[in-house]
Amino acid sequence: MGEFDFIGRLQQRLAEQPFNAGIDVGIGDDAAILSPPPDHRLVVTADTLNAGVHFPHCTAPYDIGYKTLAVNLSDLAAMGAEPWACTLTVGLPSLDPAWMESWLDGFLAAAQLGGITLIGGDTTRAPFATFGVTAMGLLPSDAAAGNGGLRRANALAGDDVWVSGELGGAALALRLGEAAPADLRLRLDRPIPRLALGSALRLVPDIGGCCDVSDGLLADLGHIAMASGVRIELDADRIPMGMDVRSVSDGLMLALTGGDDYELAFTAAASAREQVLAAGEETGVAVTRIGRALGGEPGVHVLDPMGREVPVPPRAGWDHFAATAD
Amino acid sequence: MGEFDFIGRLQQRLAEQPFNAGIDVGIGDDAAILSPPPDHRLVVTADTLNAGVHFPHCTAPYDIGYKTLAVNLSDLAAMGAEPWACTLTVGLPSLDPAWMESWLDGFLAAAQLGGITLIGGDTTRAPFATFGVTAMGLLPSDAAAGNGGLRRANALAGDDVWVSGELGGAALALRLGEAAPADLRLRLDRPIPRLALGSALRLVPDIGGCCDVSDGLLADLGHIAMASGVRIELDADRIPMGMDVRSVSDGLMLALTGGDDYELAFTAAASAREQVLAAGEETGVAVTRIGRALGGEPGVHVLDPMGREVPVPPRAGWDHFAATAD
Structure with missing residues (x-):
C-alpha cells in the first residue's frame, strides 16, 4: 500500500463523515477552501499523539484513531466552540491496510460524535507512529461571555x-x-x-x-x-x-x-x-x-x-x- | 528545559513575528480565537517534516525551522492565497535550548518572509524530531478565477x-x-x-x-x-x-x-x-x-x-x- 493508495482509500471512507456547511473544497487539492459563516469567530487548536508517549504501543488502532481526534475536540469544548473542520497529519513506519482501516473507523467515529469534517492533511513515513490534528471550531456571536468564548x-x-x-x-x-x-x-x-x-x-x-x-x-x-x-x-x-x-x-x-x-x-x-x-x-x-x-x-x-x-x-x-x- | 519553559521562551520570541489583523487570541489558551475578515475565503493546508525522511539528520536547526514553515507557505502560494495564521506541532527526543533557539530563528525568518502569525500548537516528546504545520491563508474575493482560488x-x-x-x-x-x-x-x-x-x-x-x-x-x-x-x-x-x-x-x-x-x-x-x-x-x-x-x-x-x-x-x-x- 503506497501513500497515494492510502489517500485514495481515505477519500472513499470520508464519504461517511459529516460534511459541514461552508466547506467548499475538502481533500484533494494543494489546500482546502472554506467560507467561514458570517458573525462567527474561528477557534483553532492543535494536538499530537505519539506512539509510546501518548498511548502504549499495544493500543488498538481504533482507539488511537478515536483519541487522535477526541483530544482536539476536547480543546474546542473547553472554548465553548462548535466543531467545524480539521486537518490530519499521519506519520507511520509502514502502511498496513487492515491497521489503517481500523484506525480510520475510530477516527470517523470521533468525527461523527463531534460533527467535524476532515478537510486535508499529510501522510508521511516516520520511524514511529505519530498523529497530529489541527481542529477548527466556530463560536456563534450568542456568547454570554463578552469575549465570545470560554477563556x-x-x-x-x-x-x-x-x-x-x-x-x-x-x-x-x-x-x-x-x-x-x-x-x-x-x-x-x-x-x-x-x-x-x-x-x-x-x-x-x-x-x-x-x-x-x-x-x-x-x-x-x-x-x-x-x-x-x-x-x-x-x-x-x-x-x-x-x-x-x-x-x-x-x-x-x-x-x-x-x-x-x-x-x-x-x-x-x-x-x-x-x-x-x-x-x-x-x-x-x-x-x-x-x-x-x-x-x-x-x-x-x-x-x-x-x-x-x-x-x-x-x-x-x-x-x-x-x-x-x- | 521543560515543555512549559519552552512554551514560555516561544511566547517571548513570538513578539518578533508579524501579527495579522483578525487574530484576537494567539498562543496561551486551550485554543486561538480568530475573526476571519468578511468577503474572504479561508485556505487550509497541513504538511509535516520528519528527521531522516524529509531532511538529513545533519541539517542545521535553522534550516529545519525555516523549511517547516516554508513548505506550507508554498501550498498557500499554489492556491493564490495570502498567509494569515498557522499552528505548529513539535515532537523532539529532548529540548536543547540552543538547538531550539536556532530552529526558532529559522521558523521566524520564514514567518517574516510569508507574513504569517503562529497562533498555537503542541510540544511533545517523540523518539525522533518531527514538525507539523497547519497553515491558513485568505483569498480575497478579487480572484479572476470564478471559484476564488488556483485549483x-x-x-x-x-x-x-x-x-x-x-x-x-x-x-x-x-x-x-x-x-x-x-x-x-x-x-x-x-x-x-x-x-x-x-x-x-x-x-x-x-x-x-x-x-x-x-x-x-x-x-x-x-x-x-x-x-x-x-x-x-x-x-x-x-x-x-x-x-x-x-x-x-x-x-x-x-x-x-x-x-x-x-x-x-x-x-x-x-x-x-x-x-x-x-x-x-x-x-x-x-x-x-x-x-x-x-x-x-x-x-x-x-x-x-x-x-x-x-x-x-x-x-x-x-x-x-x-x-x-x-
Whole structure:
C-alpha cells in the first residue's frame, strides 16, 4: 500500500463523515477552501499523539484513531466552540491496510460524535507512529461571555470552581495496563469530549475561566490561576472519583495529577450555580463544585476537610520534557 | 528545559513575528480565537517534516525551522492565497535550548518572509524530531478565477503549461550531501515560497490549474492532469534547470522527478501569455512555458525535440511508502 493508495482509500471512507456547511473544497487539492459563516469567530487548536508517549504501543488502532481526534475536540469544548473542520497529519513506519482501516473507523467515529469534517492533511513515513490534528471550531456571536468564548483568563476572585464527570480513571487504567477492566480502559482510550457542556456553559451569564483536563486537574487549573491572577482552593473531599479510583491508596493523587481525563474544569460566579447545574443536567454530564477562586498569590491549593493543606508534588501534571530536564 | 519553559521562551520570541489583523487570541489558551475578515475565503493546508525522511539528520536547526514553515507557505502560494495564521506541532527526543533557539530563528525568518502569525500548537516528546504545520491563508474575493482560488482541477485542453524558477537543484543538493556547494544547498534548505507570484496569477484571466512542485514536476503535474482530465505534454528542452543540474548526466530526470523545488506549475490559456509573463516580471520570478494541455487520456508525457517520448519511471515522484509497498 503506497501513500497515494492510502489517500485514495481515505477519500472513499470520508464519504461517511459529516460534511459541514461552508466547506467548499475538502481533500484533494494543494489546500482546502472554506467560507467561514458570517458573525462567527474561528477557534483553532492543535494536538499530537505519539506512539509510546501518548498511548502504549499495544493500543488498538481504533482507539488511537478515536483519541487522535477526541483530544482536539476536547480543546474546542473547553472554548465553548462548535466543531467545524480539521486537518490530519499521519506519520507511520509502514502502511498496513487492515491497521489503517481500523484506525480510520475510530477516527470517523470521533468525527461523527463531534460533527467535524476532515478537510486535508499529510501522510508521511516516520520511524514511529505519530498523529497530529489541527481542529477548527466556530463560536456563534450568542456568547454570554463578552469575549465570545470560554477563556482561561476569565476567572474572578469569588468564583466557584467546578469540574465535569469523574477524574483519575484514565491514569488508573494506564497504570494497570492489560489488567485494567474494560470499562476503566475506556476512560483512557475513548474520552468523550464535553462539547455539548462547553456550548451550554458559553451561554451561562458570569461564567469564568475554563480549560479541559488533559495535563491533570492541578496543572490545568494552574493555567487558569496564572492567566486570571487568582488563588484556587480545592476541597479534597469534593473531587469526583469513581469507586475504582477511590479504592486505590493514592486515588486522590491520580485524580488531581493523572491527566488524560478530558473533562472541563471551569469557574463561575456563585450567582450562576443554578445555571451551571442546569447546563450539566441538560447535557447529561455531572458537574461538581470542588472549590473557589480567591484573591492572593496565583496558584492551586488542595485542602482537607479540616482546612489543612494536602501536600502535592511541586510541579504536578504532565510536562513532556520534565524527565529529561535537570 | 521543560515543555512549559519552552512554551514560555516561544511566547517571548513570538513578539518578533508579524501579527495579522483578525487574530484576537494567539498562543496561551486551550485554543486561538480568530475573526476571519468578511468577503474572504479561508485556505487550509497541513504538511509535516520528519528527521531522516524529509531532511538529513545533519541539517542545521535553522534550516529545519525555516523549511517547516516554508513548505506550507508554498501550498498557500499554489492556491493564490495570502498567509494569515498557522499552528505548529513539535515532537523532539529532548529540548536543547540552543538547538531550539536556532530552529526558532529559522521558523521566524520564514514567518517574516510569508507574513504569517503562529497562533498555537503542541510540544511533545517523540523518539525522533518531527514538525507539523497547519497553515491558513485568505483569498480575497478579487480572484479572476470564478471559484476564488488556483485549483488543480481548472486546467483546460488547449492551455499552455508553465513552471516558475528552475528545477532539480534541491534533488542534486540532496544527492551531493556535504559535497554540495553552499548556493546549491540553499535550494534544498531554504526554498522560497512563490507567494507573490501565486497572488499575481490569481488575478490573471483564464488562469488554469496550479500546484506547487513538492513531489516532483511529473507527479505534481500528474495531479493537475487527473483532476482536470487533460493529457499534458512537456518539451524536454524547455524544462528550466540551472547549470549545475544541466551538467550532471541525469539532470533532466532530477528536474522532472526530484521534487522539493517548491516552484509553481500551472496552466493558462494561450491568450494569457502576456499576463503570465507580466506576473512573473512583476514579482521577480522567471516563468517558463514548458508544454501544453490536450484532450485525451489524463497523464503527463515528456517529448524530445524530435517529438519522441522520453522514457520516465512509471511512477515518477515521491511516494513515502513506495519503498515499503510490495
